[in-house]
Amino acid sequence: MYDPIHADHTYFLFLLLLSNEVLFAYDATKIKEKLTPGKGEYFSSTVIEIIDGDTVLLANNMEVRLVGLQAPKIALGRKDFKEWPLGYEAKDVLSKLIIGKEVTLFYGGRELDRYGRTLAHLFTNDNIWVQGEMLKNGMARVYSFADNRSIVEEMLEEEYQARLQNRGIWGLEFYKIKPQEESGKYTNSFQVISGRIRDVAEVRNNTYLNFGDDYRNDFTIVIPNRVKKMFQERDINLTNFKDKNIFVRGWLKYYNGPSIDLSHPEQLVIQ
The missing domain is CATH 2.40.50.90 (OB fold (Dihydrolipoamide Acetyltransferase, E2P))
Incomplete structure (x- = not known):
């Protein structure tokens, strides 16, 4: 089973291949x-x-x-x-x-x-x-x-x-997973972003997963306390995410740098 928090898989992107056959892998x-x-x-x-x-x-x-x-x-x-x-x-x-x-x-x-x-x-x-x-x-x-x-x-x-x-x-540039270093080019759209968490900071009602030294310009994931509680219900401590490589999906906006606000844990996948 694919675990959206602790995934061992590495995502691969390849050339376009369409298939019209019905594929059964699920139950x-x-x-x-x-x-x-x-x-x-x-x-x-x-x-x-x-x-x-x-x-x-x-x-x-x-x-x-x-x-x-x-x-x-x-x-x-x-x-x-x-x-x-x-x-x-x-x-x-x-x-x-x-x-x-x-x-x-x-x-x-x-x-x-x-x-x-x-x-x-x-x-x-x-x-x-x-x-x-x-x-x-x-x-x-x-x-x-x-x-x-x-x-x-x-x-x-x-x-x-x-x-x-x-x-x-998944073979098209339009949908490709974007590295966090390039995330600023794709704001105001739904994206899947990859990168390594450099620091975890708790400020007032939010936890911030920072991907660079300058939080005002580099990519950041914002986790409100209500979403933090969802992680805690799974016995997941957000401070342990430091130095982890991740994929995150959501609406990419620009506020003190490019950022994605989490509304539920499944948006985040750790490689």
């Missing part, structure tokens, strides 16, 4: 056991439209956001929107997986987003976990939230396998 039945099934008319329905690589429309008029995923973005009528590489390819892969098929809905936390879309994991009648297949095909990356993280570890494992198998987005 869909065990994954369902960690989730809550929908009820009544919200338990299952047929997929009638693929909106993009992580959003679908069902016959019961539910618009479902495939929770935990971030697929490459397409314009969808947005003016001046710059489309991401492989957006239409991701949509095509999802279409081949589930268009016209009946799917069951399972939940791992918050069930609706601010746009009124349903946040669910989808499973086909032949026990295919849709999120798992998109990740394993390299057509999405893990994009988790503090209020919806029941099976993040399983999702990270599928993402990792895509890296090992040279699949999808």
Whole structure:
């Protein structure tokens, strides 16, 4: 099992390789056991439209956001929107997986987003976990939230396998893991950043994982006390992170240098 805190794996980035085959490495039945099934008319329905690589429309008029995923973005009528590489390819892969098929809905936390879309994991009648297949095909990356993280570890494992198998987005510079030294070039976007923690500092209500000598300009991970408590519940002491090599994912902003605020522990992986 992939451990998002103490991982022994090294991430590899390779050339683009797409595959349309369904790949089974997970146990869909065990994954369902960690989730809550929908009820009544919200338990299952047929997929009638693929909106993009992580959003679908069902016959019961539910618009479902495939929770935990971030697929490459397409314009969808947005003016001046710059489309991401492989957006239409991701949509095509999802279409081949589930268009016209009946799917069951399972939940791992918050069930609706601010746009009124349903946040669910989808499973086909032949026990295919849709999120798992998109990740394993390299057509999405893990994009988790503090209020919806029941099976993040399983999702990270599928993402990792895509890296090992040279699949999808991971061979493209646009999605490549960025070294912390270059993080300042990519602010105001979702990124996966790698680097070595130089220092751990506790100041007021936050813990800061600093990656350079100048905290005002170098990359920093900010961990609020409420998130620190989540680490403590796992018997993880943040001060032990000093000199560790890590991967961290999240919204990269610029405030006293490039930084990512953690909202849950699964955002951080130690090599």
